[in-house]
Amino acid sequence: MEQLTQDFLRTKKLPHIWCPGCGNGIVTAALVRAIERAGYNQQDVVIVSGIGCSSRAAGYLNFNTLHTTHGRALAFATGLKMARPELKLFVIMGDGDCSAIGGNHFIHAARRNIDLNAVIINNHIYGMTGGQHSPLTPTGMKATTAPGGTLERPFDLLELARGAGATFGARGNAAQPRQLEQLISRAANHKGFSVVEALSQCPIAYGRRNKLGGAVEMLREMKDKAVSVEKASTMDVDELKDKTLSGVIYSVDAPEFSEEYYRSIGKA
Amino acid sequence: MAETKPVLMQGNEACAEGAISAGVRFYAGYPITPSTEVAELMAAKLPELGGVFIQMEDEIASMAAVIGASIGGMRTLTASSGPGFSLKQENIGYAIMAEIPCVIVNVQRMGPSTGVPTAPAQGDVMQTRWGTHGDHPIIVFSPASVYETFYLTIAAVNLSQKLRQPVIMLLDEVIGHMREKVLIPEAGKLLVEKSSDNVPADWKPYDEKGLTPLVPFGFGHYYHVTGLFHDQYGFPTGDPPQVERALDRIHGKLEKYRDEIVLTNYIGHKEPRVVIIAYGCTVRSARAVVKKAYWQNRLPVGLLSLQTLWPFPDKEVAAIAKQADVIIVPEMNMGQIVGEVERYACGNAEIVPLNRYDGEMISPDQISELLGRWL
Amino acid sequence: MSNRQEVLLTGAGGQGLILASIILAEAAVNDNKNVVQTQSYGPEARGGASMAGVIIDVDTIEYPKVTKPSVLLCMNQASFNKYIPKVEESCIIIVDSTFVSGSYREDYKITALPITQAAREQLGREVVANMLALGAINAATGLVDREIFRESIFKLAPKGSGELNQQAFDLGYRLFNEGMGQNLGISSQTPQ
Ligand code: SF4
Numbered sequence: 092m093e094q095l096t097q098d099f100l101r102t103k104k105l106p107h108i109w110c111p112g113c114g115n116g117i118v119t120a121a122l123v124r125a126i127e128r129a130g131y132n133q134q135d136v137v138i139v140s141g142i143g144c145s146s147r148a149a150g151y152l153n154f155n156t157l158h159t160t161h162g163r164a165l166a167f168a169t170g171l172k173m174a175r176p177e178l179k180l181f182v183i184m185g186d187g188d189c190s191a192i193g194g195n196h197f198i199h200a201a202r203r204n205i206d207l208n209a210v211i212i213n214n215h216i217y218g219m220t221g222g223q224h225s226p227l228t229p230t231g232m233k234a235t236t237a238p239g240g241t242l243e244r245p246f247d248l249l250e251l252a253r254g255a256g257a258t259f260g261a262r263g264n265a266a267q268p269r270q271l272e273q274l275i276s277r278a279a280n281h282k283g284f285s286v287v288e289a290l291s292q293c294p295i296a297y298g299r300r301n302k303l304g305g306a307v308e309m310l311r312e313m314k315d316k317a318v319s320v321e322k323a324s325t326m327d328v329d330e331l332k333d334k335t336l337s338g339v340i341y342s343v344d345a346p347e348f349s350e351e352y353y354r355s356i357g358k359a
Numbered sequence: 360m361a362e363t364k365p366v367l368m369q370g371n372e373a374c375a376e377g378a379i380s381a382g383v384r385f386y387a388g389y390p391i392t393p394s395t396e397v398a399e400l401m402a403a404k405l406p407e408l409g410g411v412f413i414q415m416e417d418e419i420a421s422m423a424a425v426i427g428a429s430i431g432g433m434r435t436l437t438a439s440s441g442p443g444f445s446l447k448q449e450n451i452g453y454a455i456m457a458e459i460p461c462v463i464v465n466v467q468r469m470g471p472s473t474g475v476p477t478a479p480a481q482g483d484v485m486q487t488r489w490g491t492h493g494d495h496p497i498i499v500f501s502p503a504s505v506y507e508t509f510y511l512t513i514a515a516v517n518l519s520q521k522l523r524q525p526v527i528m529l530l531d532e533v534i535g536h537m538r539e540k541v542l543i544p545e546a547g548k549l550l551v552e553k554s555s556d557n558v559p560a561d562w563k564p565y566d567e568k569g570l571t572p573l574v575p576f577g578f579g580h581y582y583h584v585t586g587l588f589h590d591q592y593g594f595p596t597g598d599p600p601q602v603e604r605a606l607d608r609i610h611g612k613l614e615k616y617r618d619e620i621v622l623t624n625y626i627g628h629k630e631p632r633v634v635i636i637a638y639g640c641t642v643r644s645a646r647a648v649v650k651k652a653y654w655q656n657r658l659p660v661g662l663l664s665l666q667t668l669w670p671f672p673d674k675e676v677a678a679i680a681k682q683a684d685v686i687i688v689p690e691m692n693m694g695q696i697v698g699e700v701e702r703y704a705c706g707n708a709e710i711v712p713l714n715r716y717d718g719e720m721i722s723p724d725q726i727s728e729l730l731g732r733w734l
Numbered sequence: 735m736s737n738r739q740e741v742l743l744t745g746a747g748g749q750g751l752i753l754a755s756i757i758l759a760e761a762a763v764n765d766n767k768n769v770v771q772t773q774s775y776g777p778e779a780r781g782g783a784s785m786a787g788v789i790i791d792v793d794t795i796e797y798p799k800v801t802k803p804s805v806l807l808c809m810n811q812a813s814f815n816k817y818i819p820k821v822e823e824s825c826i827i828i829v830d831s832t833f834v835s836g837s838y839r840e841d842y843k844i845t846a847l848p849i850t851q852a853a854r855e856q857l858g859r860e861v862v863a864n865m866l867a868l869g870a871i872n873a874a875t876g877l878v879d880r881e882i883f884r885e886s887i888f889k890l891a892p893k894g895s896g897e898l899n900q901q902a903f904d905l906g907y908r909l910f911n912e913g914m915g916q917n918l919g920i921s922s923q924t925p926q
């Protein structure tokens with residue numbers, strides 16, 4: 092197992108650019124282990140990413156890697172998947188990247204139900220540019236562009252995707268990396284558009300400004316708030332307040348776009 | 360080249376047909392007048408050929424999908440107009456930086472903004488040159504007929520593959536929408552360069568030694584593609600000497616193959632006093648004038664038509680300026696190419712712009728009236 | 735330039751003028767001539783006015799726009815009112831008297847034919863009025879070899895309607911020849 096991880100990492104490209112205590116590395120490691128677990132050929136795997144701290148992950152992984160423009164990762168991935176449906180595409184995005192500038196591509200990838208595995212690293216902030224609020228920043232939280240706390244309401248990313256037609260949605264977090272790994276591998280096995288929201292910590296641009304402590308405290312809080320889907324079914328509304336659901340939130344079967352396309356032209 | 364029976368074809372159709380003849384099998388686009396026919400034809404034809412047609416959610420996504428498919432090894436095309444072409448700029452810059460071949464069609468309409476969607480104009484000449492940010496090389500072709508549209512699209516596909524460089528087909532509404540008699544060679548007789556399949560063992564995606572073919576994803580060469588400045592393997596770098604070398608290299612490709620890229624055509628008097636420099640549909644009006652003035656009346660006039668706008672035909676213009684006293688530059692804009700002509704004429708000829716920007720074509724009468732001042 | 739023939743087809747959207755212009759252009763190509771076809775685009779082409787131009791020449795065609803029509807077809811009143819003042823006296827003008835009435839300058843060469851009415855009454859299909867108009871135009875001008883024209887119509891007409899469209903084309907010829915004999919001018923029929 093460890094040996095394989097070495098193969099899939101571009102060790103020469105390390106150390107990475109992330110700040111100490113950043114959650115991006117934890118999520119990336121979970122992704123790599125999930126790919127190993129799926130048993131794909133290295134040459135069949137493509138990592139696509141957008142722009143932001145999290146999207147730099149692509150550069151550290153030893154596959155064909157495509158670091159695109161801000162928000163557009165899913166659109167690039169759609170073209171590549173349609174050209175080469177046999178490839179396995181993992182699309183790493185940040186919360187702002189995916190849900191603000193990339194929001195249109197996100198809902199349309201979901202609508203098409205194209206077989207892409209979207210992994211959104213949600214740290215509730217634009218990290219690379221120094222801490223501006225994103226569509227996933229909870230109301231009231233501070234950012235450089237919301238010094239008094241943001242008045243805006245956040246998306247529920249998984250519900251947004253479900254409404255748009257995504258057929259698989261799961262949520263994990265950096266504090267529970269084994270579960271996250273399992274969720275990503277289930278997403279990989281799912282045929283159709285899958286979304287894994289990976290909650291993660293940005294102690295530098297988000298934690299500090301909102302007095303959430305360092306990485307350790309942030310991870311602890313993340314873990315405390317997480318409630319599995321199974322457990323949540325036994326809890327009432329009051330108990331669920333301030334909790335975040337984790338696990339596979341939905342998984343349904345529906346025709347997958349690239350397969351349907353090639354079938355329709357008689358080449359499936 | 361064996362030519363078959365003549366057919367009636369629309370400019371936009373010729374663009375799609377040319378692309379298909381050149382091996383394009385992937386199209387991503389978004390509907391916009393006056394370029395929509397390109398998409399409609401591709402939607403009808405590509406599935407039959409085993410190719411992919413996809414209508415994306417917007418122009419930005421169309422450009423992105425095309426780049427993604429090119430990285431997968433397909434020859435790709437997208438078409439747009441006006442506001443849609445503006446939206447494509449960011450990812451055109453990406454394709455230039457990451458050296459991903461693709462052909463982008465812009466059937467110009469009158470702007471700025473929504474403008475007059477169905478009126479012809481040539482207002483995007485400078486946008487094709489500098490539409491995306493940063494110092495970047497670009498190739499732009501501008502056909503003057505349906506026939507030229509067909510052949511220049513093939514050239515665009517071939518050059519984009521060879522140089523790993525996006526190429527823009529800049530049509531105007533007149534050329535895109537008119538139907539005309541064309542002679543199209545039989546399928547299979549066209550010169551289409553094949554993508555190279557023997558890759559050297561020490562292949563590097565961004566080899567500093569010179570042109571190197573793109574090895575599509577999925578064949579065991581694990582490289583990185585990014586819009587950041589990068590080293591020979593595609594990995595990000597901000598190291599000043601490497602950054603400078605990388606920028607020199609992408610510009611150098613076009614300089615090295617300049618004579619293959621820059622296409623112009625001269626008709627008229629051997630020692631002209633007045634020369635018209637035109638491109639796109641304006642060439643047609645200018646040619647009507649020159650035919651009459653030179654072929655019928657033997658007046659010392661000529662026409663330099665530019666099939667390639669960028670890189671700018673500097674040498675050709677400089678040479679003409681040394682011969683002619685006056686150069687007339689008719690354009691359906693407020694004056695874009697005329698500035699380049701002035702720059703390379705180096706004061707050797709008087710440069711006279713002829714601009715029309717009311718959404719109508721420049722007529723032969725307008726040109727001959729102006730010409731009359733010197734003859 | 736002397737061989738240059740400019741045909742302007744005008745009327746309302748839905749009268750099949752764009753298709754007629756493409757068929758005329760295709761027929762001219764098949765008859766070994768150079769040809770350029772253009773049409774009006776934009777909102778007006780979505781149901782309002784419709785206009786298409788076909789330029790035919792033995793020489794190369796440079797300027798692609800119609801400037802001095804040698805043939806004008808008016809299929810409704812609005813187009814008649816709009817284009818008549820724009821053409822020269824030498825222009826051959828054919829109007830559909832089903833929809834057009836009114837006075838005109840005597841020095842114009844106007845042939846008024848009940849194009850749509852004849853399509854409806856004699857062929858049972860108004861939609862082929864456009865082919866009937868082409869028949870009349872070709873009878874008046876001999877722009878394209880008649881047989882080549884008929885073949886082109888058969889090839890380009892919607893599937894299964896080739897023969898009907900050819901019949902309409904022939905009826906156009908007949909109508910024109912009869913109309914000329916009677917020297918009709920503009921009919922005073924009220925629009926229907
Ligand atoms: S700014 Fe935040 S998200 Fe970015 S690397 Fe630092 S800790 Fe991670």
